[in-house]
Amino acid sequence: MDAIFDVRNLSVYYGDKIGIKDVSLQIYRNKVTAVIGPSGCGKSTFLRTLNRLVELVDGVRIEGRVLFDGKNIFDRDVDPVELRRRVGMVFQHPNPFPKSIFENVAYGPKIHGIKDREKLQEIVEDSLKKAALWDEVKDRLSESALGLSGGQQQRLCIARAIATNPEVILFDEPTSALDPIASSKIEELMIELKKRYTVIVVTHNIQQAARISDYTAFFWMGELVEYDRTEKIFEYPENELTERYITGRVG
Amino acid sequence: MDRLLKMKERIIVLFLILCAVLTLFVTVSIIAILLGESLLFFSKVSPVEFFTGTRWTPTIKPYSFGVLPLVIGTLMITIGAGLIAIPAGILSAIYLSEYASERTRNVLKPMLEILAGIPTVVYGFFAFAYITPYLKKIFPDMQAYNALSASIVVGIMIIPIVASISEDAIRAVPRSLREAGYALGARKPRVILTIVIPSALSGIVASFILGISRAVGETMAVTIAAGRTPRLANILNPEDWMKSIETMTAAMVEIGMSDVSGQSVAYKSLFAIGLTLFAMTFALNTVSYIVKMRFREVYR
Amino acid sequence: MKTENISDWLFMMLTFLATVFGIVLLSALLVMTFYEAAGWLDIQFLTSPPSRFPEKAGIYPPLLGSIMMIALVGIFSVPVGVGAAIFLEEYGSGKKITKIIEINISNLAAVPSIVYGILGLGLFVSTMHLKPGIVLVGSLTLTLLILPIVIVASQEAIRSVPGGLREASIGLGATKWQTIRNVVLPSSIPGILTGVILALSRAIGETAPLIMIGAATTIFTAPKDIFSPFSALPMQIFMWTDMPKEEFLYGLAPAGIVVLLAIMLSMNAIAIVLRNHYRKKLRW
Numbered sequence: 001m002d003a004i005f006d007v008r009n010l011s012v013y014y015g016d017k018i019g020i021k022d023v024s025l026q027i028y029r030n031k032v033t034a035v036i037g038p039s040g041c042g043k044s045t046f047l048r049t050l051n052r053l054v055e056l057v058d059g060v061r062i063e064g065r066v067l068f069d070g071k072n073i074f075d076r077d078v079d080p081v082e083l084r085r086r087v088g089m090v091f092q093h094p095n096p097f098p099k100s101i102f103e104n105v106a107y108g109p110k111i112h113g114i115k116d117r118e119k120l121q122e123i124v125e126d127s128l129k130k131a132a133l134w135d136e137v138k139d140r141l142s143e144s145a146l147g148l149s150g151g152q153q154q155r156l157c158i159a160r161a162i163a164t165n166p167e168v169i170l171f172d173e174p175t176s177a178l179d180p181i182a183s184s185k186i187e188e189l190m191i192e193l194k195k196r197y198t199v200i201v202v203t204h205n206i207q208q209a210a211r212i213s214d215y216t217a218f219f220w221m222g223e224l225v226e227y228d229r230t231e232k233i234f235e236y237p238e239n240e241l242t243e244r245y246i247t248g249r250v251g
Numbered sequence: 252m253d254r255l256l257k258m259k260e261r262i263i264v265l266f267l268i269l270c271a272v273l274t275l276f277v278t279v280s281i282i283a284i285l286l287g288e289s290l291l292f293f294s295k296v297s298p299v300e301f302f303t304g305t306r307w308t309p310t311i312k313p314y315s316f317g318v319l320p321l322v323i324g325t326l327m328i329t330i331g332a333g334l335i336a337i338p339a340g341i342l343s344a345i346y347l348s349e350y351a352s353e354r355t356r357n358v359l360k361p362m363l364e365i366l367a368g369i370p371t372v373v374y375g376f377f378a379f380a381y382i383t384p385y386l387k388k389i390f391p392d393m394q395a396y397n398a399l400s401a402s403i404v405v406g407i408m409i410i411p412i413v414a415s416i417s418e419d420a421i422r423a424v425p426r427s428l429r430e431a432g433y434a435l436g437a438r439k440p441r442v443i444l445t446i447v448i449p450s451a452l453s454g455i456v457a458s459f460i461l462g463i464s465r466a467v468g469e470t471m472a473v474t475i476a477a478g479r480t481p482r483l484a485n486i487l488n489p490e491d492w493m494k495s496i497e498t499m500t501a502a503m504v505e506i507g508m509s510d511v512s513g514q515s516v517a518y519k520s521l522f523a524i525g526l527t528l529f530a531m532t533f534a535l536n537t538v539s540y541i542v543k544m545r546f547r548e549v550y551r
Numbered sequence: 552m553k554t555e556n557i558s559d560w561l562f563m564m565l566t567f568l569a570t571v572f573g574i575v576l577l578s579a580l581l582v583m584t585f586y587e588a589a590g591w592l593d594i595q596f597l598t599s600p601p602s603r604f605p606e607k608a609g610i611y612p613p614l615l616g617s618i619m620m621i622a623l624v625g626i627f628s629v630p631v632g633v634g635a636a637i638f639l640e641e642y643g644s645g646k647k648i649t650k651i652i653e654i655n656i657s658n659l660a661a662v663p664s665i666v667y668g669i670l671g672l673g674l675f676v677s678t679m680h681l682k683p684g685i686v687l688v689g690s691l692t693l694t695l696l697i698l699p700i701v702i703v704a705s706q707e708a709i710r711s712v713p714g715g716l717r718e719a720s721i722g723l724g725a726t727k728w729q730t731i732r733n734v735v736l737p738s739s740i741p742g743i744l745t746g747v748i749l750a751l752s753r754a755i756g757e758t759a760p761l762i763m764i765g766a767a768t769t770i771f772t773a774p775k776d777i778f779s780p781f782s783a784l785p786m787q788i789f790m791w792t793d794m795p796k797e798e799f800l801y802g803l804a805p806a807g808i809v810v811l812l813a814i815m816l817s818m819n820a821i822a823i824v825l826r827n828h829y830r831k832k833l834r835w
Binding site for chain 2: 562580811
Binding site: 056 | 432433450
C-alpha cells in the first residue's frame with residue numbers, strides 16, 4: 001500500500017504548551033483515515049499541520065518531518081500555496097464565502113491561474129457533482145451561497161475544496177454542526193470520495209469513525225496512542241487506553 | 252413622608268424626560284429655523300434661480316443668488332478629500348486589523364484618532380501657511396487660496412473616520428472565512444482583498460459616506476485656505492484646483508461676518524445655503540445608516 | 552506565515568505607510584508650527600490684548616473668553632446631558648420613544664457645526680432676544696453642539712454599572728431614583744466626567760458656530776460676566792491667519808495655536824488620568 005503522507009517525529013508547540021508530541025505514522029492513499037480522541041488531544045493540530053495551516057497561529061513551533069509524496073513539506077523550497085492546492089480542507093462550521101455558489105467553487109481554481117470562463121464552468125459543475133450537490137443547485141448558481149441549508153453549505157465547501165483538484169482532502173469535524181440527516185449524507189460522500197482522493201477525518205464521534213474509516217489514529221493528550229486498521233482498533237485494540245476510550249469509559 | 256418622597260421622585264423623572272426630549276426639540280428647532288428663514292428668502296429670490304443659477308454675488312451689484320458655484324466648490328473639496336482619505340483610511344484599517352500586533356495597534360490607533368481631534372482652524376492654518384507655499388514650489392501657478400491645499404487637510408482630517416469604522420467592519424469578519432481562503436491556497440493579500448474586504452463591504456462603504464458627509468460640512472479649513480471666490484470651477488481640470496474657490500460653508504461664514512443687515516435678502520441667503528447643506532449631510536448620513544443596516548453581511 | 556514573498560511584504564508595507572502617512576504629515580506640520588511659535592510665546596503674549604502691532608499683541612481676552620465659555624458649557628451640558636442619559640438608560644429602555652430619541656441623537660452628532668451656529672443665532676438671538684456675541688449665547692450654542700457626545704458617553708458609563716448592584720439596592724427597599732442617585736450615578740461619574748472633559752476639549756476648538764452667533768473676531772477686553780461680548784481662542788487664531796503682516800501668520804497665529812493645543816492636550820490628559828484612576832478604584 002502506498003503512503004501519501006509519511007509523518008516522522010512530528011511535534012508542534014504553541015509557545016510553551018505542547019500541541020502534539022513526537023507523532024509518527026503513515027497515511028495511505030485512497031483510504032479514509034479517521035483521527036479520534038477527546039477534546040484538546042491534538043487531533044486538530046495534527047490535521048492542520050498537514051496543510052501547514054497551523055503556521056498561522058502566533059508563536060507556533062514545529063519539529064520533525066512530514067513527507068508528502070516523498071518530500072518534506074517544511075523544506076525551504078516547498079511553496080505552501082501549492083501544498084494547499086494539493087491538500088484541501090473542509091472545516092467544522094460550514095464557511096462559504098458571502099458570494100454566489102458559482103463564485104465559491106470557482107475561487108480555488110481562479111487563484112491558481114485558471115481564467116477561461118468555460119473551463120471554470122466545467123470545473124464548477126464537476127466539483128458540485130462530485131460533492132453530490134449539483135442537482136440541488138444547478139439552477140441557482142448565481143445565488144448567494146448563504147441561502148443554502150447547513151448541510152448544503154457544507155457540501156458546497158467540499159465542492160470548493162475539490163475544485164482545486166487536490167490529492168488529499170482534510171476534514172476537521174465536518175458534521176459536528178449538522179443535523180443527523182445532513183451528517184449521514186456527508187458520511188456517504190466521504191466514503192465515495194476515497195475512490196478519487198485520500199480522506200483524513202478528524203472526528204469526536206467514535207461511531208462515525210467506525211462507520212466510515214479504513215484506518216483510525218487515536219490521540220490522547222498530544223500523543224499518538226495507537227494507529228491501525230479500523231476493525232482492529234475497534235475490535236481488539238492493543239492499548240488499554242484505546243480500549244477504554246472506544247468503550248466510553250474514559251474521555 | 253412617603254407621599255412627599257413619591258412626589259419628589261415624580262418631579263425628578265419629569266426633569267429627566269424633559270432633558271431627553273430636549274434633543275428632539277433641538278432637531279425641530281434646526282429644521283424650523285432653516286425652513287422659516289429660507290422661506291422668507293425664497294419669497295424674494297426664486298428657488299429656480301437659487302438652485303440653478305451660476306453666479307453667487309449676494310453683496311455686490313448686480314445681485315445674483317445662484318448656489319451652484321458654491322456646490323461645485325464644496326464638491327471639489329469633498330472629492331479631493333475623499334481621494335486622500337478613502338484609500339488611506341481603508342489601507343490603514345487593513346494594516347491595523349490584519350497586520351499590526353496588539354502593541355503596535357495600541358500605539359497607532361490613538362495617534363490616528365488625534366488627526367480627527369485637531370481643531371479645523373488649525374488645519375486651515377496648516378493649509379494656508381505651510382502646504383500652499385510648499386505646493387507652490389512644485390506648481391508655480393498655485394494661488395495663495397486654492398482648492399488643493401484645503402482638500403489635502405480635510406482629507407487628513409477625515410482619515411480616522413474611514414479607518415475606524417472600516418476597521419470595525421473588517422474585524423467583524425469571522426476568522427473561519429479567512430482560514431477557508433488560506434486553505435484553498437490563497438496568500439494573505441489575496442485573502443484580504445478577495446474575501447475579507449468584500450465580506451466587510453457594507454461597513455466600509457458606510458464609513459466612506461460618513462467621511463464624505465464630514466467633508467461636506469467642513470467650514471474653517473476651507474474658509475481659510477480655499478478662498479472666497481465663488482465660481483463654477485471645472486473639477487476635471489487640474490489647473491482649476493490651484494485657484495481659489497468658495498464652498499457653501501465658507502459662503503455662510505462670509506455672510507455671517509459681513510456687515511449686511513439682518514433683514515436683507517443677502518443675509519437670509521445664509522439660511523438657504525444652510526438648509527441645502529443640512530439636507531445634504533442629513534441625506535448622506537441616512538444613506539450611510541441604511542447601507543450599514545440593510546446590507547449588513549450575515550456570516551451564518 | 553513563514554514563507555512570505557516579495558509582493559506579500561510590499562502589500563503590508565503599503566498598508567503600513569498609509570497608516571502612518573497622516574500621522575507623519577501632521578507631526579511635521581506641528582513641528583513647523585511649534586518652531587515658529589517659539590519666539591512669540593511668552594508671558595507678555597499670554598497677558599496682553601491683541602494689537603495692530605505684532606510685538607505688542609497678546610491673546611489674553613480670547614483666552615479668558617474661551618475659558619469662561621467652556622466652564623459655562625460644562626455647567627449647562629452636564630445636568631441636561633446626564634439627565635437625558637439617565638432617562639434613556641434607566642427609565643426608557645426598550646420603549647419606542649427611546650429608540651426615536653437615540654436615532655435623533657446620532658443624527659444630531661453628524662450635523663455640521665456651522666448649522667449649530669445658525670441654530671444658536673435663530674434660537675437664542677432672534678427668538679429669545681439675547682444679545683448676539685455674548686458669552687451666554689456662545690455657551691448655550693456650544694452646549695447644544697456637544698450635547699449628543701455627553702449623552703452617549705454618559706449612557707455608556709451608566710450602562711456599564713452591573714445590574715446586580717441595582718438589584719441589591721432595590722432589594723433593600725430603595726426606590727428607583729434612590730438607587731440611581733446613590734448607586735448608579737456615583738459609579739458612573741468617572742465615565743461621565745471623562746466623556747464631558749473630552750466633549751469640552753472638542754468645544755474649545757470650535758469656531759464656526761461662534762462666528763454665526765456674532766462673537767467678536769477681535770476684542771481688546773476680557774469678558775466681565777456672561778453677558779459681556781467675547782472672543783475665543785480659535786477665533787483669534789482665525790483672525791491672525793487672515794492678516795496681511797507676516798508676523799501675524801508666522802508668529803502670532805502659531806503661538807495662539809500652541810496655546811489652544813496645550814489646553815486641549817491638558818484636558819485630554821486629565822480625562823485619561825481620571826479614567827485610569829477610577830478604573831483601578833472601581834474594580835467590580
